[in-house]
Amino acid sequence: MTWGSVTYLVGFYWPYLSAVLVIGFLTGWLSRPGSAPGQRTGKPYD
Amino acid sequence: MTSAPFIIETALLLLVTYVVGCVIGDLARRWSLAEWKLPAIGQPIPLTPQAQMPVVVPDVVPAEMAAAADPIVPPDLPPEPVEMPAPPIVETLVQSPESVAVTEPTPVPPRRKSVARAKATEPSAPEQPAEPEGDGRPQPLDSPRGGVKDNLKQIKGIGPKIESTLNALGVFHFDQIAAWDESTSAWVDGHLGFKGRIAREDWIAQAKARLAENATKESV
Numbered sequence: 001m002t003w004g005s006v007t008y009l010v011g012f013y014w015p016y017l018s019a020v021l022v023i024g025f026l027t028g029w030l031s032r033p034g035s036a037p038g039q040r041t042g043k044p045y046d
Numbered sequence: 047m048t049s050a051p052f053i054i055e056t057a058l059l060l061l062v063t064y065v066v067g068c069v070i071g072d073l074a075r076r077w078s079l080a081e082w083k084l085p086a087i088g089q090p091i092p093l094t095p096q097a098q099m100p101v102v103v104p105d106v107v108p109a110e111m112a113a114a115a116d117p118i119v120p121p122d123l124p125p126e127p128v129e130m131p132a133p134p135i136v137e138t139l140v141q142s143p144e145s146v147a148v149t150e151p152t153p154v155p156p157r158r159k160s161v162a163r164a165k166a167t168e169p170s171a172p173e174q175p176a177e178p179e180g181d182g183r184p185q186p187l188d189s190p191r192g193g194v195k196d197n198l199k200q201i202k203g204i205g206p207k208i209e210s211t212l213n214a215l216g217v218f219h220f221d222q223i224a225a226w227d228e229s230t231s232a233w234v235d236g237h238l239g240f241k242g243r244i245a246r247e248d249w250i251a252q253a254k255a256r257l258a259e260n261a262t263k264e265s266v
Contacts (some may be wrong), residue, residue: 005052009059015064024067029075031068
């Protein structure tokens with residue numbers, strides 16, 4: 001893997017890479033417990 | 047198989063992109079929580095002593111603020127209140143005492159039974175008929191002239207009881223009876239309840255006769 005090949009891949013697949021980046025971002029945002037919208041914390045009547 | 051390194055590089059690039067996105071998302075989440083100082087959902091909220099105390103919001107403007115504030119006067123309204131005439135209902139209420147005084151109910155005459163009871167319990171004279179109308183009462187004397195009263199029992203029809211009654215009316219002498227006119231005799235007749243007895247027995251003539259006798263006696 002060289003910088004040239006990386007540059008080529010990013011230039012060629014940047015829409016897919018951006019989508020993967022967004023998916024990773026959401027995964028990291030929602031990875032914290034109880035941070036997901038509507039996610040239950042496990043407590044009763046929460 | 048020249049495409050194998052290319053696929054590996056692509057997969058690694060996607061994996062790195064995904065991991066970078068996860069790290070950025072987690073950091074962004076932490077940053078957002080730190081910015082708003084809000085705990086995550088489900089986390090207990092730390093209560094400070096101030097937050098534990100009940101918050102009392104005064105509904106009264108402090109005196110300093112009230113003094114500093116300018117009075118709000120609507121521009122359309124006059125600064126001083128205009129005296130408006132009282133509505134008719136208020137006048138009616140104000141005049142109500144007078145109207146009450148005017149419309150005060152007249153005393154209801156007592157029932158006949160109560161009148162009869164009052165008369166029965168009343169320690170009255172033996173006969174107390176209604177006094178005749180008009181002023182016919184004889185001129186009374188407080189006491190007999192010279193301290194000596196005439197013997198009114200010399201008139202026929204006058205006994206000791208009637209004599210005491212006449213004395214109570216201020217009649218002590220014959221000349222008083224002789225001076226009676228019809229109205230006076232009628233008044234006394236009605237007062238004593240004689241039903242015309244004075245006229246029938248002619249007290250006035252008898253009194254004049256007694257006066258004449260006394261005059262002749264004194265002249266002799």
